[in-house]
Amino acid sequence: MRRYGPAVLLLLLGAAVLRISLFSEVYLRYVQPGLRPYLVVSAAVLVVLGLVAAGRSADAGPGPRVAWLLALPALALLLFPPPALGSYSAEREAAERAAQGVGTFPALPAGDPVDLTLGEFASRAIYDSERSLKGRTVRLTGFVTHDADGTWYVTRLLVSCCAADATAGKVEIRGAAAAPDDTWVTVTGTWHPEGTLGGDDAWPAVLDAESVRRIAQPANPYEKR
Incomplete structure (x- = not known):
C-alpha cells in the first residue's frame, strides 16, 4: 500500500x-x-x-x-x-480606513433603504465632503463583534485576493440590542455623524439602527477591498 x-x-x-x-x-x-x-x-x-x-x-x-x-x-x-474567518480574526486586525482622502462620491441610488457594503458606508461617512448619507436609510450586512464595554459592531472582513490578506472593517450600531458574536445580521438604519470629516475621531462610522434581522452566513462572507 x-x-x-x-x-x-x-x-x-x-x-x-x-x-x-x-x-x-x-x-x-x-x-x-x-x-x-x-x-x-x-x-x-x-x-x-x-x-x-x-x-x-x-x-x-x-x-x-x-x-x-x-x-x-x-x-x-x-x-x-x-469555517470562514470571524470575530477572532477581526479583533486581531487593525482596522483599515479607506485610502482616499476627503472628497466627493458618486450619487447614491434612488430609493430607501439603499444596500451598501461596510466599506462603502464607512468611506462615505468618514470622507464624503457632500455628506451623501445624510437623510438616507441604508442597509448593512455583516457579523456581530463586541468591545469589552458592550459596544457592538457589524463587521466584515475585507480581502484583496484571499482570506490570508483579510483585514477588518466595522460599523458601530446604536439603538438596538446586539446578537452574540459571529451572528450574521442585516441592520437597517440611518447614519449618525461623529467626529471631524476625515479625522480619526470619525472612525468607526456609526449607524442608528431601525431594525436588526438575523440571517444565515452568505455564500461569500467577505467584501472586496
Missing part, C-alpha cells in the same frame, strides 16, 4: 479542492470568486497526476511513511472544511 502513497495524496488533494470549488461554494470562505476557475483547473491537474502516478506505482518502490502525514490536511479539507 505504501507504494501508492504519492498517488493517493494527489488524488485526495485534487478531490478536496474540487469539492470546495466545483461542487460547492465553500471556496468563497478562502478566496475571491474570480479565482474559482483556477482552483478547478488546478484540482483537475492534481487528479490526473494522481491517476498517472497510480498507474506507475506498480513498478515503483515504496514511498516514505512520513508522506502519509501530508494526507491529513487534504482529508480535513475534504471532510471538514474550516
